[in-house]
Amino acid sequence: MTEYPVVRNTVLLAASLTCLSGMLQLGVAVATTSLVLVTGIEGILGLGPAIFLLAGALSALPAGRLMDRVGRVPVLAGGFGLGVAGCLVTALACRLGSAVLLIVGFTAVGAAMGIALLARLAAGDMYPPERRARGISLVLFGAVFGAILGPTVFSPLFSHHHLDADALVVPWLAAAGIMVVGLAVVLAVRPDPAVARTDPAAAPQEPAAPLAEILRRPGVPTALLGALASFAVMVAVMNLTGYMMVGQGHMQSDVFPVISAHIVGMYGLVLVVGDLVDRLGRRVALVGGLLVMGASTLALAWTESIFSTGVALFGLGLGWSFSYVAATSELVDLARPVERGRLVGFNDLLSGSTGAALALLGGLAYSHQGRNSVAIGGAVAVALPALWIALSGRPPARPSEAPAPSLVHFRAGGQESAASLSRPE
Numbered sequence: 001m002t003e004y005p006v007v008r009n010t011v012l013l014a015a016s017l018t019c020l021s022g023m024l025q026l027g028v029a030v031a032t033t034s035l036v037l038v039t040g041i042e043g044i045l046g047l048g049p050a051i052f053l054l055a056g057a058l059s060a061l062p063a064g065r066l067m068d069r070v071g072r073v074p075v076l077a078g079g080f081g082l083g084v085a086g087c088l089v090t091a092l093a094c095r096l097g098s099a100v101l102l103i104v105g106f107t108a109v110g111a112a113m114g115i116a117l118l119a120r121l122a123a124g125d126m127y128p129p130e131r132r133a134r135g136i137s138l139v140l141f142g143a144v145f146g147a148i149l150g151p152t153v154f155s156p157l158f159s160h161h162h163l164d165a166d167a168l169v170v171p172w173l174a175a176a177g178i179m180v181v182g183l184a185v186v187l188a189v190r191p192d193p194a195v196a197r198t199d200p201a202a203a204p205q206e207p208a209a210p211l212a213e214i215l216r217r218p219g220v221p222t223a224l225l226g227a228l229a230s231f232a233v234m235v236a237v238m239n240l241t242g243y244m245m246v247g248q249g250h251m252q253s254d255v256f257p258v259i260s261a262h263i264v265g266m267y268g269l270v271l272v273v274g275d276l277v278d279r280l281g282r283r284v285a286l287v288g289g290l291l292v293m294g295a296s297t298l299a300l301a302w303t304e305s306i307f308s309t310g311v312a313l314f315g316l317g318l319g320w321s322f323s324y325v326a327a328t329s330e331l332v333d334l335a336r337p338v339e340r341g342r343l344v345g346f347n348d349l350l351s352g353s354t355g356a357a358l359a360l361l362g363g364l365a366y367s368h369q370g371r372n373s374v375a376i377g378g379a380v381a382v383a384l385p386a387l388w389i390a391l392s393g394r395p396p397a398r399p400s401e402a403p404a405p406s407l408v409h410f411r412a413g414g415q416e417s418a419a420s421l422s423r424p425e
Contacts, residue, residue, distance in 0.1 A: 004126075006126050009122075010126065013189060014142025014143075014235055015185045016095075016119055016142070016185045017119055017139065017140065017143040018149060019417075020179075020182060022110075022175075022178050023087065023150075024150075025147075025259050026171055027106075027113075028049075028239055029154070029259055030171075030242070031051075031106070033047055033204070033246065035099065035102060037168075038099050050356040050360045051107055051360045052356075053235055053356035054110065054352065054356035055114065057105070057348060057350070057355070058352075059079075060117075060346075061342070063079065063341075064342050064343075065342050067241035068340070071192040071194040072192055072193045073122075073193075076115065076118065076186045077208070078128025079112045079115025079297060080182045080186055084183065085108055085111075085308075086107070086108025086109035088105075090163060092105075093105050094169045105172075112179070117348065121340055122193035122346050129333055131278070136328055137273060137275075138271065140270050141270045143263060144267035148260070150259065152215065152258040152348060153171075153404070155256045155257075157170055161340075208336070208338045214335060216220045216266070216335075220335070220343075223330040224347055225388065226326065226389055228347070228384065229382050229386075232351055232354035232381070233355075233378050234355075235357065235359070237374065238262055240359065241255070241259075242258075243366070244254040244371050245258065261310035265314035265317025268318035269321065270325065273322055274325055276322075277325050282327070282329060282330045286322075286327060287386045289320065289324070289388035291321065293323065293343055294386070296319060296407075297382070298375050299311075301376065319382075331344055358378075362377065362378070365377060377387050399400070
């Protein structure tokens, strides 16, 4: 029997997402305004978040495939290192007023986000199927502390400062420092969570199935649709809210408490959410979460104060928490261990690309039609998938996999079928 530090590695992976969440609050708060300030073109306000999201989407699939080959930690560490470089380049771009450098910096930061969010895949390795949603939730819970870290670091840097490109230099340098801490935390994760699916005494595993074959498995399209709708609408609305608030006359520093409320909604109750997803079943959580997101997005049509906007964004985050944890858990369950990286990476590619498109479309809609177009469009974009998922059939049993370690140890020998482990639907 070989000891495997599941608790220690869970805490470290959660801490890495604290750093990512703290850094991303700056991106969410100023991405829509940064390109406008540097270029002077208001019509491209949705381009900043779109660059973040598209870069994250394009990095997720190759990063997931690489994780299946070399392990989780090296790829996650590379993502945080890329985030450090991206923040530094963005700071330099703001100092020089260079749109080209700003796009390069945004691209690197977005790619880092896409890679670092795959930490939830490492969580899926360490927990058995009947506890997988809770395991993923434990790692995601670390991001809630970023809701404290972000305003603590960045709000004072914007207080009593006129918002221009030069005012963004120091915040981006601070963001680079946060990502350095995240890099150090990830490198402390040992052994690699991929060891949780390694069984040296067993016969060699079958090679991973082609992605096209995995995508045809019953239950996979439904989980992909739920993940895509929840993530794409959430990130698009989240990234546009800051600019809409400034357009209503609020200060840039007022955006951070609202984004913090959103992150608390996303991650603050995620431990309870994980347990409820395991008890109620994935489909119920998916549909319920998407409907909460739709109602919260629609509420933005009437919100004007910082408090009411924060409540709406909290609800958006809470609905995302239910639907995304359920969808991710289902995707991990429906793939064998050697296939998880490519499936989850493909999911992130679809979700991030759709989110980028929605951010661009939402920015154009807001510029021409106002905030009601964003609120109504976002609500429809989650309500329709919720209806389709509610009417679809029950997913099948999951493929076989090697046993995951318990919270205390990792058993190095023996085989167990994931489908034989009971889980309420």
